Amino acid sequence: MVRPRRVLLIVLSVFAVVYLGLCVAAFALQRPMLYPAPKAPIPLPAQLGFRRLPLTGEAYVDVLQLPGPPGAPTVVHFHGNGEQLLDQHDLGTVLNQNGLGFLAVEYPGYGASPGQPSEQGIYAAAEAALTMLRGQGVTPEHTVLSGRSLGTGVAVEMARRGHGSRIMLVAPYTSIPEVAALAFPFLPVSLLARDRFDTTSKAPDITLPVLIIHGEQDTLIPVEMGRRLGTRFPHATVETVPGAGHNDVLEQSGLERVRRMAVFALGGS
Template sequence: MQRLRRLLMAFVLITGMLYLALCAVLFAAQRSLIYPAPQTEPSKLRDQPGFGVVPLATGLNVDRFYLPAPPGAPTVVHFHGNGEQLLWQQGLGQALGDAGLGFLAVEYPGYGASPGSPSEAGLYASAEAALQFLREQGVKPEDVVLSGRSLGTGVAVEMARRGYGARMVLVSPYTSMVAMGQRTVPFLPATLLMRDRYLSLDKARDIPIPVLIIHGEQDEVVPVDMGRTLGQRFPQARVVTVPGAGHNDVLERDGQQEFARLATFALDGT
């Protein structure tokens, strides 16, 4: 009996140590998992029309892509997903330009050709610097439409919480990064381990602007129920779920019907 007790205690101790080691590994590696940060050569951006940089308070510059709006038209300020980069936003910007809108996208630190390391605070700093740049171009606050996709929805929500934007579009949004962590590794204490939290659900009730949420019903990354839950929390939100659409094709399905919905909402809020 004494030997069995010692073996049991050793098993519990080893299991506990392995569990703590796993928690430590996740804590250390989480940003590399949240931010895969695709890279590109600076030369691919620097000489192209619309590309430039915006300065951060840290002294670094991040890249931006800007297409001015026609007179009197809104400008969509877009924050991309975690597996994307600024260079890949050209097509979206040009399509919105064809719809009569302006477009501004900003790179995240450590992504594309921009220096630095990505973090929640770093993404917010880039976003706010981009909005300051837009103000310097003479764009009125009432002509700014915030837009986010996947990871970028958390950035858009924070900018709305800070008072930016006349309305907001969220494509495939999550309720928080903590909730995503709990879903991905339910056997670990994500609430304690997550450094970058993006608490969109907690912020939503205090954001009064109109919100359009577009979410694929077959989203394999961010469950559609997260989009529905967020829609219930915003004071003014419309949730559109797209049958058959996953995480990465929700705007591209059915002849880009949902892209057209996004553009119409950005133009006049309908």
């Protein structure tokens, strides 16, 4: 006859093995979950403003560049984790029509760009694009950093490195571990996360004007995260969109929110 204490030890041992297995799986699969990496035809159409930006060695990422009027600011945009560069043409066109230059940067392994995405790899691609822009004569004072969802963490890191004069954040998150903890509250995600994009810790040291736009019905990145970040940046304006979720926060009001971004990028409050 098996004693109750032995049964308890067996149950606890099985639970520990299963839990450890879940942790190992979460660690191994986190990047495919964080970076679903949509694919695009190769090459992207050069006549629409797409071209390749060389990185180190034979690596490269694609960029989309729509030059603005002489002396106008250029919006440098970083897209969400389920998007790709090809999806940014409409946004760039509207901003361009409102008197701005536009530069969007692909992530390694996304769209038509080779490689594997990671936090440091995305930062390297972003910095290479900003260096290219500066080589074209666009100064940091004429550079407006923009990000949506995952890309907000990229925009904030580039601001921390001194690359821009203003920041626009659409559906931003506090950090990847905090977002992951909402989906997997039973896992020690803070210990397992390889890519952190920790905007919360960086925000207090960034004194640039910041515009935050967040959908009030966002179920992926709660609007409370956007509001909390608004208290962390020294100079932030938070605008929430009634009825909008995560994927339609800019689209919910037609072109109204994108035009709002254009006004801010041109120096408005």
